[in-house]
Amino acid sequence: MTMTNEAEPAPSKGRRLQRGALSRDAIVSAAVQILDEHGLNGLTFARLGKQLGASPTAMYRHFSSREEILIAVADELVRQSIDGYVPAVSWLDSLRDLAYRAWRTFERHPAAAAQTYHLLTGGPNELRVVDAILAALHQAGWRGEAAVKQYHMYSQFVLAVSGSHAAQVAQDDTGSSVASTWVQEYRPARPEDYPYVSAVREELRSIDFFEVYVGLVDALLSAMAAQAPAAKE
Template sequence: MPSQPAATPAKASGSRPRRAQLSAPLILDAAALVVERDGPAALTLRKLGTELGVNHTAVLRHFSGKDQIVLGLAERVLEEALEGFEPQGEWDDAFAQLARRVRAAYLVHPGIASLVAARVSRSQAEFRGAELVLATFERAGFSGRDAAVLYRTVTDLTLALSAYEASVLVMDPAARAGDELAMQREYLLAPAQEFPHLAKAAPELAGISNDEIFESALSLVIDGIRFRRSGR
């Protein structure tokens, strides 16, 4: 007798719910689908139950509540960012590689990123990321409180900038288009007599890519660490 296919979350919200053999990974799959399809605010236990084709209380056999599911999603994104990562080169190259990986993972899952960026997942993936960053700073000559402060600073900045970029991707399309047009239209029309510096910069603002912004921020962080290192 052929084996039965594994249960999967319902693909369309209007389809008839299918009963699933629940597991923690399956619930996280469904949660990720809801967040990326319907937005971070749509994630509720009832919505998950509908997506999985079960009573929403069944989810509580695997997770204590919505917050634990959110932390599970945070761990998944970090696991994706760190998969196969081995630091290469000097400390500054290694840090830049890791920061770019985190950003890339966030942009693949922008809804999840905007939901979890400020959370502390206290997961193995998060511990591994912390270990990698702290080891990088030790190679740069920092230890103790100096290394701890740098770790908190650079990880918060990387996550904040990546989450900001991700939050733009999940905005209402009309609002997002309006904001993009503002750089091309309203900023160019700002009165030069009242805003002379803005008038000079306005023609350049619309042409700056998110990649350029992230790399500029990354360079500023690394240059700051180099400067602090030179004064030790």
């Protein structure tokens, strides 16, 4: 369960792997690394095998399908996001911290995030995050059903926005031509049909997506603060 960068076994060719060589954690770690290096569609059993110096089909002794590996990757990202988190004194700061942690983790592993952020892991790390969020909402004064609604608003928002940004970054990394459409294509053939686009065409080019994220988080949190039962910020 440690998942620190253990020295990967050299992909020695031909030799049969030792018996305890593979493990769920080792496979998950390799999967994240492969997604980082090879992008969105880079995660294949063949590559996993090569990376771990094992047969491609060896993974099936630890996972029963590719999707199960992805779920484990999702849980690993959740773990990386929550590890080291300590609640702040203000529940607003806690939620802001958690939101930024998700963003940063997804930014570090865009391809892994893109493939997994919409999956529910049901694992212990997910529970840790859910509990941390609910704790902050409890501090804000929400209880029961109301707390659950706020929880879903917050978590759907954080996962969706961070995750879909990761998906766009990962898409860009593939160089799949879809990427830089923003820069190139916003010159409509008939500008007079799209007056407002034409008016800000230049500004549309440069975007700092994290700044946009910060603005969205601020918007959500200030709306939550305005509705929170406990007035004590």
